[in-house]
Structures are given as structure tokens and as C-alpha cells.
Amino acid sequence: MKTLKIAIQKSGRLNEKSVELLKNCGLSFDNYKSSLISPVSNFPLEILFLRDDDIPEYVQDGIADIGLVGENVIAETGVDVAYLQRLGFGKCTLKIAVPNQSDFKTVSDLSGKSIATSYPVILQNFLDKEGISADIKTISGSVEIAPGLGLADAIFDIVSTGGTLRSNGLKPFADVMASEAILIGRKGEETNPLILELLQRIQSVMRAKETKYVVLNVEKINLDKILALLPGVKSPSVLPLAEEGWVAVHTVIPERDFWSHINELKTAGAQGIVVMPIEKIIL
Ligand code: ATP
Numbered sequence: 001m002k003t004l005k006i007a008i009q010k011s012g013r014l015n016e017k018s019v020e021l022l023k024n025c026g027l028s029f030d031n032y033k034s035s036l037i038s039p040v041s042n043f044p045l046e047i048l049f050l051r052d053d054d055i056p057e058y059v060q061d062g063i064a065d066i067g068l069v070g071e072n073v074i075a076e077t078g079v080d081v082a083y084l085q086r087l088g089f090g091k092c093t094l095k096i097a098v099p100n101q102s103d104f105k106t107v108s109d110l111s112g113k114s115i116a117t118s119y120p121v122i123l124q125n126f127l128d129k130e131g132i133s134a135d136i137k138t139i140s141g142s143v144e145i146a147p148g149l150g151l152a153d154a155i156f157d158i159v160s161t162g163g164t165l166r167s168n169g170l171k172p173f174a175d176v177m178a179s180e181a182i183l184i185g186r187k188g189e190e191t192n193p194l195i196l197e198l199l200q201r202i203q204s205v206m207r208a209k210e211t212k213y214v215v216l217n218v219e220k221i222n223l224d225k226i227l228a229l230l231p232g233v234k235s236p237s238v239l240p241l242a243e244e245g246w247v248a249v250h251t252v253i254p255e256r257d258f259w260s261h262i263n264e265l266k267t268a269g270a271q272g273i274v275v276m277p278i279e280k281i282i283l
């Protein structure tokens with residue numbers, strides 16, 4: 001079978017998580033910063049390390065079969081690719097921001113104003129949708145200093161915590177797009193068995209990340225209360241303990257409401273609660 005090629009970011013915000021995800025899928029490869037291409041020794045796959053901006057086009061043109069890149073970069077390059085899987089990392093929002101002292105009230109107040117950005121395509125699409133005509137100034141980096149320099153009235157950029165905006169005297173004004181890392185493929189190739197196999201591995205790693213394995217001890221008289229609190233993957237396992245009248249309960253609970261679960265379980269009589277990470281969940 002033909003070796004699959006996956007493009008990931010060579011260095012930057014998505015690199016580490018991308019490498020970690022592939023390693024968690026059981027793929028074994030060298031991650032030398034100097035190499036552009038790394039063969040995987042235990043799966044028919046080669047990893048191409050690229051600038052993130054090039055990844056969507058490489059996938060569209062078939063130089064790579066699949067790629068791992070931010071949704072914002074896909075939108076900006078305007079390629080037509082298949083979304084195979086949202087990956088839940090590299091989350092950010094693309095926002096229009098304005099100087100703290102500015103008196104813009106609604107998005108239409110941006111009419112006739114200048115907006116500095118590294119994402120002119122996404123911004124233009126947004127302005128078109130809102131029926132606003134503004135002057136887009138495309139710059140490649142440090143967009144947030146543009147208003148201070150008198151280069152633009154507003155900016156459009158990636159914001160995660162807002163710290164960079166604040167330190168440049170800017171405030172968020174309008175959310176335009178939410179983005180996260182996505183696994184993309186070429187349209188029509190979604191049924192390639194190697195892609196499906198890799199996708200299945202990625203999904204099992206992601207499912208495992210969202211859940212924890214929990215073991216706890218409880219007195220049999222409190223068991224029903226505990227079981228009522230545990231949704232579990234299927235039903236929880238209940239094993240007798242050496243101490244008469246006590247059992248151990250093994251189950252899997254979602255990470256997202258972890259603390260509320262644990263506190264409820266304690267109140268219901270759970271003791272010696274042990275929480276463990278899960279590596280993979282195969283359904
Ligand atoms: P490259 O050298 O590969 O072109 P880059 O400098 O364009 O890298 P990075 O800053 O590494 O890009 O960001 C890569 C992606 O990470 C972004 O396109 C976006 O999808 C995502 N991301 C998540 N949070 C942030 C953030 N706070 N700032 C910038 N990008 C973020």
C-alpha cells in the first residue's frame with residue numbers, strides 16, 4: 001500500500017501538540033528539528049514538517065495526503081479540503097480589536113476605517129457579510145502595534161488570552177472566527193484505509209484524554225448511591241474487598257465535570273478515590 005504523507009507544523013504553536021498526538025497514536029518517528037521529512041517506522045506514514053501557511057495547499061495539491069493545521073489558516077488560504085477531525089487544541093479566536101479610547105459602538109462604525117491584519121481574506125469575507133467597506137492593511141506580524149503607530153484605526157488578529165491586546169492599549173471589539181487545529185485531507189480521499197486507520201487511532205486518543213479512570217472504595221450500604229452518580233463508559237465494575245461489607249468500584253468518568261463528580265462521590269461515602277489517566281479508548 002502506498003505510504004501516506006502527513007504535513008504538520010515544523011515549529012510554532014501547533015508543533016508540540018501535533019507531535020504528541022502522533023506519538024500517542026503509537027507512531028514511532030524521529031522528531032529532529034533539522035529534518036523536513038521523517039519516516040514512521042511502524043506505520044506506512046511519512047511526516048512532512050512545514051510552515052503552517054503551506055499545509056492547506058500541500059494537501060489540496062496532493063503533495064501531502066493529510067495535514068494538521070489551524071482552521072484560520074485553512075480559511076485564509078481558501079483551499080477546498082475535507083475536514084477529517086477537529087483536534088481540540090490550538091484553540092483561539094480571531095477578533096477585531098480597537099484602541100481603548102475609541103468610540104466605535106457597532107461593527108458598521110468601521111466603515112471607511114483602516115484595519116491592520118495578517119488575515120486579509122478572512123477579514124474581507126467578514127466585512128462583505130456585514131456589508132461594510134473598510135481599508136484592509138495587510139501586514140505580516142506585530143499587527144497589534146499598528147494603531148499605536150498611526151498605521152490603522154483597528155486590528156484584526158488572533159487573540160487567546162487578550163494579554164497582548166491589553167499591553168498595547170487595545171480592547172476586543174468583535175469576534176469574527178473561532179479556530180482550533182484540524183486534521184484535513186483531500187476531498188474524495190476520505191475512505192483511504194490508511195487514513196481511516198489513523199483517524200481511528202486519533203479518535204481513541206482524544207476520547208481517552210476526555211476521561212479519567214477512577215477506582216474508589218465504598219461500603220456496600222452506600223453502593224447504590226455511588227452507582228447512581230456514575231455514568232461510566234458502560235456499567236461500572238464492582239469488586240469485593242478483603243474487608244467484609246466493602247467493595248471497590250472501577251469506572252471511567254468525563255474530565256469535564258471531574259471535580260463535581262469527585263465531590264458528589266465523597267459525599268455519598270466514597271473513600272480512597274484513585275484517579276488515573278487513560279491512554280486509549282477503543283470502542
Ligand atoms: P509558521 O512559522 O509555521 O508560519 P506561525 O508563526 O504562522 O508559524 P504560530 O504562531 O505558530 O504560527 O501559530 C500557529 C497556529 O496556532 C495559528 O495559526 C492558530 O491556528 C494557532 N493558535 C492558537 N493560539 C494562538 C495564539 N495565541 N496566537 C497565535 N496562534 C495561535
Ligand code: ZN
Pocket residue numbers: 051052053
Ligand atoms: Zn504561519
